[in-house]
Amino acid sequence: MTKKQLITLVTFSLVISALAHGFFLYQWSEGHYMVGPNDGLSQMVPFKQMLYEQFTGGDFFYSYQFGLGGDVYSQLAYYFSVNLFFYLTVSVVFLLETFSVISEPDVLFWAQSAVFLSVIRMSFVIITTTFVFRYFTGKLVPSFVGAVFFATAAKYFQHVTYWEFFGDAFLWLPLLILGAEKVIRENRPGWLITATAVSFFDNFYFAYINGFFIVIYILLRWLLPLRKKELPKFSQIKVYIMAVLLGFGIGSAGFVPAVRSFLQNVRPPYTDEIPLIESTTNILYDSLYLMVPALFVLMLVLRPLYKNKNFRFFAVLGLIIIVLHYIPYAASFFNGLSAPQHRYEYLAAFAIGGAIASGLPELRRIKGKELLTGGAFTAVLYVLFLVTDHGLAWPDEWALLFLTWAGFTVLAAFATTRYGKKGFFFLIIGTITFQLLSMNMYQWDKLYTGGEVYKSSKDYITSEDYRGKEQRELIERTMKDAGFSRISWMADGRYNTPLIQDFYGTSAYSSILNGNLLNYYYHDLEIDMKKESVSRYAGFGDRANLHSLWQGDYFMYEKDSVKNVPYGFKPASESDNYIIYKNTNSLPFVQTSGTIYSEEDLEESHPLAREAAMIDGMVIEGANSTAASPPVRNNYIDSTEITTSGATYNNDTLHVQEKEGGIDLTLPDSVMNSDAEDIYVSFYLLNNDEEAPWFALYVNDFRTSRKSEDSIYKTDVNDITIRVPKEKEISIRMRKGEYTLKDLEVYAEDYQKLEEAAAKEKPGNVEIDDNHITIDSLDVDEKGYLSIPVPYEEGWSVKVDGEKRETVQANYAMTGTALKPGDEIVEFTYRPPYFDLLIILSLISAAASIGWLFIRRRKI
Numbered sequence: 001m002t003k004k005q006l007i008t009l010v011t012f013s014l015v016i017s018a019l020a021h022g023f024f025l026y027q028w029s030e031g032h033y034m035v036g037p038n039d040g041l042s043q044m045v046p047f048k049q050m051l052y053e054q055f056t057g058g059d060f061f062y063s064y065q066f067g068l069g070g071d072v073y074s075q076l077a078y079y080f081s082v083n084l085f086f087y088l089t090v091s092v093v094f095l096l097e098t099f100s101v102i103s104e105p106d107v108l109f110w111a112q113s114a115v116f117l118s119v120i121r122m123s124f125v126i127i128t129t130t131f132v133f134r135y136f137t138g139k140l141v142p143s144f145v146g147a148v149f150f151a152t153a154a155k156y157f158q159h160v161t162y163w164e165f166f167g168d169a170f171l172w173l174p175l176l177i178l179g180a181e182k183v184i185r186e187n188r189p190g191w192l193i194t195a196t197a198v199s200f201f202d203n204f205y206f207a208y209i210n211g212f213f214i215v216i217y218i219l220l221r222w223l224l225p226l227r228k229k230e231l232p233k234f235s236q237i238k239v240y241i242m243a244v245l246l247g248f249g250i251g252s253a254g255f256v257p258a259v260r261s262f263l264q265n266v267r268p269p270y271t272d273e274i275p276l277i278e279s280t281t282n283i284l285y286d287s288l289y290l291m292v293p294a295l296f297v298l299m300l301v302l303r304p305l306y307k308n309k310n311f312r313f314f315a316v317l318g319l320i321i322i323v324l325h326y327i328p329y330a331a332s333f334f335n336g337l338s339a340p341q342h343r344y345e346y347l348a349a350f351a352i353g354g355a356i357a358s359g360l361p362e363l364r365r366i367k368g369k370e371l372l373t374g375g376a377f378t379a380v381l382y383v384l385f386l387v388t389d390h391g392l393a394w395p396d397e398w399a400l401l402f403l404t405w406a407g408f409t410v411l412a413a414f415a416t417t418r419y420g421k422k423g424f425f426f427l428i429i430g431t432i433t434f435q436l437l438s439m440n441m442y443q444w445d446k447l448y449t450g451g452e453v454y455k456s457s458k459d460y461i462t463s464e465d466y467r468g469k470e471q472r473e474l475i476e477r478t479m480k481d482a483g484f485s486r487i488s489w490m491a492d493g494r495y496n497t498p499l500i501q502d503f504y505g506t507s508a509y510s511s512i513l514n515g516n517l518l519n520y521y522y523h524d525l526e527i528d529m530k531k532e533s534v535s536r537y538a539g540f541g542d543r544a545n546l547h548s549l550w551q552g553d554y555f556m557y558e559k560d561s562v563k564n565v566p567y568g569f570k571p572a573s574e575s576d577n578y579i580i581y582k583n584t585n586s587l588p589f590v591q592t593s594g595t596i597y598s599e600e601d602l603e604e605s606h607p608l609a610r611e612a613a614m615i616d617g618m619v620i621e622g623a624n625s626t627a628a629s630p631p632v633r634n635n636y637i638d639s640t641e642i643t644t645s646g647a648t649y650n651n652d653t654l655h656v657q658e659k660e661g662g663i664d665l666t667l668p669d670s671v672m673n674s675d676a677e678d679i680y681v682s683f684y685l686l687n688n689d690e691e692a693p694w695f696a697l698y699v700n701d702f703r704t705s706r707k708s709e710d711s712i713y714k715t716d717v718n719d720i721t722i723r724v725p726k727e728k729e730i731s732i733r734m735r736k737g738e739y740t741l742k743d744l745e746v747y748a749e750d751y752q753k754l755e756e757a758a759a760k761e762k763p764g765n766v767e768i769d770d771n772h773i774t775i776d777s778l779d780v781d782e783k784g785y786l787s788i789p790v791p792y793e794e795g796w797s798v799k800v801d802g803e804k805r806e807t808v809q810a811n812y813a814m815t816g817t818a819l820k821p822g823d824e825i826v827e828f829t830y831r832p833p834y835f836d837l838l839i840i841l842s843l844i845s846a847a848a849s850i851g852w853l854f855i856r857r858r859k860i
Contacts, residue, residue, distance in 0.1 A: 007141065012144065013126040017119045019436050020152045023443040024115045032448070034115040036162035037455040041111070041276040041466065042509055044164045047079050048086070062771040062830045064484065065498055066519065067508025067537065068550060069790050072315060074832050075512045076593075077204065077258030084202050086169050089117060093777065107500050108461050114361045118160045118167065124485035124488040125151040127171045129350075132174040133357040135181060136226070136310050145428055146357025150174075152439050153349035154446075156295040161447050163591060169206040170200050176214055177350070178207035179243070184221060187231045189243040189856075193849050196247025199252035204262065207642055209334050213347050217317065224313045246557050246852065249845025253838040261731045264794075265511075266518035268716035272338040280342065284385040284396045288446050290325055290345040291438065294378070294406040295431050296352045299359045299375040304366055310358035318351035341714040363416050364424060366379035371417060382406045401441060405434040410446040448703050458751045464490040464577070469550035471556070472501050474575045478582075479503065479554060484589060484768060487554035488539045488547075495536050506552050507538035514791045520813035525607045525723035527681065530704045533693075533713050542566045542702070543723045544585065544678075545611040546755055549811065550789045563701045564724060566676045585751070585758040587768050588776055592819060593618040596626045599812070607721050608680050609633045614811045615753045617732055618785050619834045621809040642664040652742035653688075653739070656734060665730040670714060672728055676748035681730055682721040686740040700724045708781070718745070742807075764826075771830040780823040788828070796836075 001009075013318050018025065026032040034042055039329050047358050054063060055073065058080075064073045068526050073081050080086040094111075096102045102109070109132035126147045133143035146348025151170060159166035165252035175200060179192030218240075222233055222583045231239070248255070281287035283298070296318070299305055306312045325332035325348065366374075382403055386392055412430050415423035460466055471491060479487060486504045498505025515536065521527045521537050525546065529538045540546035544567040547553070555680045557571055559579050572582035595617030602619060603608050612631035646655055658664060665681065681699055690709040699722040707714035724730065726748070730742075764775040773788065790796075796807045798817045801824055810816030815828065 001134075001140070004219070007179075009127060009130060009140075009144065010123070011128075013123045014119070015127060016148055016432070016436070017122040017151070020439055021115055021119050021443075022436070023440040023448070025119075025514060027448065027454075028112065028115050031458040033111040033452055034118060034161055035111045035164075035453070035456045035457075037452050039162055040114075040164070040453075041456055042496055043462070044364045045110045045115075046496045047076055047510075049105065049107050050499045051076065051080050052090055052093065052105055053239070054108075057089050057770075059770040061832060061835075064790075065500075065502075065504060066514070066766070067791075068486070068506060068823050069832065070508070070514055071257075071793055071832055073263070073835075074257040074261035074795075075510060075514065076252060077261060077511050082167055082203075082254035082258065083165055083168060084198065085121060085171065090289055095685045103332050107467060108458065111461055112455065112458075114160075114164065118164075119279050121167055121171065122151050122156065125156075125174075127129075128171065129353065130175045132178045133354060135178060137361065138358055139357075139361055141428070142360035142370045143357045145360060145432065146353040147358050148353075148432055149293055149296075149435060150353030152350050152435055152645075153286065153346060153834075154439065154442050155289060155349055155438060157443055157447060158288060159346070161443075161451070161453060165203065166206075167204060167345065168781075169210070172202060172206070173210055173213070173350055174344070175199075176210055177217065179605055180214060180218055180221070180240075183236055183239050183243070184218075184230050185227060187235070187239065187856075189239050190849075190853050192240070192243040193250070193853075196244050197250035197845075200248050202251075204258040205336075206361075207245045207255065207346050208336065209347075209785050209824065212334070213344075215319070217830065218321075219311065220317055224309070225315065226309045226313060242852070246849045247843050250842050252845070253835070253842045254447060255691065256834065257832045258621055258840055263719075264520065265513060266515045266712070267338055270332070270712065272710060272712075274320070274337075274340060278328050279326065279327055282385055282389045282392065283325065284382060285389065285392055285402050287447075289342040290321065290322070290348055291346075291442070292352065293356075293429075293431070293435060294402065294409040295356055296405070297381060298374055298378045298409050299355060299363075301381075302359075302363075302370060302374040304370055305362050308358055308362050309360065311355055314351050314354035314358055318355055321345070321348035321351060355660040358762050360424075360428070363413055363427070366413070366417055368417060369613045371410070371413055373414070378406055378410060380627045381556055395858040396443070398445075401434075401438060405431075405438065408434065409522070423720055442757045462684075466494070467491075467500050470575050471578060474573065474578055474580060475501065475503050475556065476579045478573045482553065484511050484551060484766075485553040485586070486551050487556055488552055489556040490538065493531075495704055497536055506540065506550065507536070513537065514793055516793070516809065516813045517791050522715060522717045523719075524812040525610060526719055528702075528704050528722055530702075530705045530718060532705060532715055534715055534718075535713070537674030539568075541721070541723055543611070544583075546586045547583055548585050548754060548758065549591075549611075549614055549814075551586075551589060553586045555581045555583075557581070567619070567725075567749075568754070585754050587758055588762040589620065589788060590762075590764045590778075591765050591787045592778070592780065592784060594626060594782040596620055596623050596785060597630060598623050598625045599627050601627075601630045605630055606633055606635070606680075606682065606745065606747060606811075608749060610812070611844060614752055615757050618786055618816070619811050620816065623785070623808070633747045633749075635667060636671055636748065637744050639668040640672070640746050642744070644732075647739070654734050654739045658736060660733055660735055662731065664731040664742070667726075667728055667730065667733070667745075667746070671746075671748050672726070673752040674748060675752070677751055678723050678728050678749045679726050679730060680721060680745075680747040680749060681732070682719070682743070682745040682747070683718055683732075684718050684743045686699075687757065688738045688740055688810050692737055695735050695737070698731070700727060700731055712752065723749075773828040775826040775828075776824060778819075778824050778826065778849050780819045780821055783820050784818075785810060785816050786819050786826060787811055787814045790828070792816075793830070795833045797829050797831070797832050799829075824829060 061073045129147035130144045133146045175195035179195040182191045283290050283292045328340040334344040335341040337783045412427035416427050486506050488506045495507040495509035528541045542564045568585040571580035573580050597613045597619045609631045643664045646658030647656040693708050764778045769773045792809040792815045796815050798807050805817050808816045
C-alpha cells in the first residue's frame with residue numbers, strides 16, 4: 001500500500017466512522033450522550049473516572065472508594081483496568097489535562113467523550129479490518145467496503161452504548177483471524193502470538209468468545225481450503241499450540257487476575273430451561289443484535305459467487321453464526337454456559353464483511369439472468385421476513401427503509417454488470433449510504449428511544465439525581481475531617497454513587513465483586529440490601545453493629561424520607577433538602593482482641609449472635625476459640641402471637657388474597673418491657689409462582705424488593721433478616737399471591753456491647769497510602785488478633801515489626817493478622833495474587849517469542 005493510499009484509507013475511515021455516529025454526534029450537541037442510562041451511567045462512566053484518577057495517581061491495584069474497598073485491577077479487569085484502548089485513552093486525556101487543553105476530567109467529561117472515543121475506535125476497526133480483508137482478496141476498495149460493514153454493525157453500537165468496553169472485541173478479532181491465516185498460508189506465527197497476547201490481556205470474556213470462534217474458523221478452513229498450498233494440518237497444530245502458549249504467557253498479567261477474580265465471585269448458576277430454538281429478532285429489518293445487510297443477502301443467493309473460495313468460506317461461516325443466533329444454547333455457551341446472552345453476533349458481522357469484501361469484485365462477472373434469479377430470491381426473502389413479523393407493517397419506517405435498500409441493491413448489481421466500474425462504485429456508494437442511514441435509524445429507534453438513552457443527558461448528570469451539587473457540598477462539608485469513615489448514600493438508587501460523587505461509601509455495583517463480601521451479605525450476616533440483585537451490595541440493612549464495624553459512621557437521607565435510622569445515629573448536618581446522621585457509637589479503624597471465636601463455633605448461631613461475637617471479640621476463620629462460649633440471643637417466636645391480614649397462613653404457606661397482605665407479629669411484654677432498642681425478624685420467603693414478577697416486601701417501614709423466579713439476576717438467597725425499631729406489632733406485607741414463609745425467628749437487641757466497645761480506647765495510629773496501610777504504636781499486651789475494616793482478599797500481605805506474618809480472614813470478611821505481646825507496627829500491603837510472577841512470566845514469554853521467531857526466520 002502506498003503512502004497516498006494509506007492516507008486516503010485513514011481519511012475515509014474517519015469520515016465513515018463520523019457519519020455512522022451522525023445521530024449521536026447531533027445528540028451530543030443537544031446535551032445527550034452515547035451512554036446507556038443504566039449500566040452506562042452506573043458502571044462505565046464512574047469506573048472510567050475512578051480508574052483515571054487511580055492510574056494518573058500511580059495506583060493501579062486498589063481503591064477504598066470501590067464499595068467497601070477492593071482490588072480494582074482484578075475485579076474491574078472485565079471492564080477497563082486492563083483494557084488497552086482505555087490505557088491509550090488515559091494517556092491522551094492525561095496529556096491534554098497536563099497541557100491545560102482540557103480541565104480535570106469528571107463523570108460528565110467521560111459521558112461527553114463517549115461518542116468521540118467510539119468514532120476513533122471504529123476508525124481503528126475499519127483500518128485494521130481493511131488490511132485483514134485485503135490479505136484475503138488483494139483488493140483495497142472491496143476490502144474497505146467489507147470492513148465498513150463489519151465496523152458499523154448494529155452489535156457495535158449496542159455494545160459501545162451500553163457496555164463500552166465490549167466494543168473492543170471488534171478491534172482484536174480481525175488480528176486473531178490474520179494471525180491464524182499467517183500460520184496457514186506462510187507458516188509465520190508472529191501475528192498470532194501478538195493477537196493472542198492482546199486478547200488474553202485485554203478481556204478474558206472476549207478472549208473466551210474469540211478463542212472458540214477461532215477454533216470454528218480453523219476447522220472450517222480445513223474443510224474449505226482457500227489456497228492450493230497451505231501448511232499441513234499437523235504442522236499447523238504444532239504452531240498453534242506454541243503460539244497460543246507464548247501469547248498466553250505474554251497476556252497472563254491481565255488474564256490470570258481477571259479469571260481468578262471471576263472464579264471467586266459469587267453468582268448462582270443458571271438453572272432455567274433453555275429452549276432448543278428461539279426466534280429472537282428479525283435480522284433483515286429491526287434486530288437489536290444482528291442486522292444482515294441486503295448486499296450479503298443478495299450475494300448468498302448468487303450461485304456463481306461460490307466459485308470464489310474466499311466468498312464461499314465467509315458465506316458459510318456467516319451462515320453458521322446466523323443459525324447459532326436462533327439457538328439459545330449458543331448464546332448460553334458463548335456466555336460461559338450461563339444465561340443466554342446475545343453478545344457474540346459481532347462474529348457474524350465479521351464473516352458478513354469478509355463475504356462482501358470477497359464477493360464484490362466478482363459481481364461484475366455475474367450474468368443478467370443469474371442476477372434476475374438472485375434478485376427474485378432476495379425479494380421473496382424480504383417479503384417473507386416482513387409478513388411473518390407481526391411487529392412490522394408497510395409502510396413502517398423500518399420496512400420502507402430495508403425494502404428500498406434491498407431493491408436498490410438488486411438494481412445497483414445490474415448496473416454493475418452493465419456499466420462496469422461506474423456501476424460498481426454506484427453500488428458501493430449506495431449500499432454504504434444505506435448502511436449508514438440504517439445504523440443512524442438504529443441509534444434513534446433501538447438505543448436512544450427504545451433503550452432510553454435520551455435519559456443520559458447533561459441535565460440529568462448534573463442533577464440531584466446523579467451528581468447533585470447540593471449533595472456533594474453537604475457530604476464534603478460534613479466529612480471533611482472524617483478520615484476513612486464511610487457514608488451510606490445512593491442517589492437515584494445508583495450503587496456506585498460513591499464513585500460518582502467522590503466519597504467513601506458502603507455500596508458497589510459490578511459484575512465481579514469480592515466473593516468473601518458477597519457471602520458475608522448473603523449468608524454469614526444475612527444483610528438485606530433493600531433490593532435483591534446479584535452484582536451489588538449496599539449498606540448494612542440499617543443495622544448499627546455492622547455500620548460501626550465497617551466505619552459506616554454517616555448516613556444521608558432526603559429530608560422527606562427519613563425512616564429506620566440505625567440505632568445511635570443522630571442528626572449532624574443538613575442542607576435545604578438533605579440531612580446527614582452521625583454514628584455516636586463509632587468503632588476505631590483498628591480492632592484488637594484476645595477473645596476469639598471460630599466460625600465453626602458460630603455455625604448454628606443467628607446473625608445477631610455473630611454480630612455480638614464481632615463486637616465482643618473477634619471471629620477468625622480456622623482459629624481456635626478462646627471465648628468461654630458463643631454469644632446467645634433469645635428467639636422470642638414461641639411467645640410471639642402470629643395473626644394474618646388479608647391472607648391465610650397454614651403449613652408454611654402464605655396465601656395473600658387481597659391486593660396486599662401478610663402476617664402480623666405481636667411481641668410479648670417481656671420484649672416490650674426490656675431495654676431492647678431494635679427487633680430482628682428472620683424468615684425464609686419464596687414466591688411459589690415461578691412466572692410472577694418481582695415484588696416488594698415490607699416489614700413495618702423497612703422496604704425491600706425480591707426478584708422474580710425467572711430473573712437471571714436473582715440471588716437464590718431466600719433466608720432474610722430484617723431489622724426494625726422496636727414496636728409492639730411487626731407487620732410483614734407483600735402483594736397478592738402464594739408464598740412459602742417459614743423458619744420465623746424474632747430477636748431483640750439492646751446494643752449494650754456496642755456502646756461498651758465504642759467507649760474503649762483507640763488502639764494504634766493508622767496511615768493509609770494507596771495499597772499500603774501502616775498501623776503503629778500498638779503496644780500489644782496479650783496474644784490475639786487484629787482486624788481492619790478492609791475486605792479480605794487473597795493478595796494482602798502483612799508484616800509485624802518487619803516480620804512477615806500470615807493474613808487471616810477476620811469477622812467473616814475483614815482483613816486481619818495474629819498478634820503477640822510487644823507488637824508495635826503492623827504493615828498491610830496489597831498486590832494482586834501472583835502479580836510479580838505473572839510479570840516475570842510475561843517478560844520471559846515475550847523474550848521466548850522473539851527468540852523463537854528469530855530461529856524460525858533463519859531456518860525458513
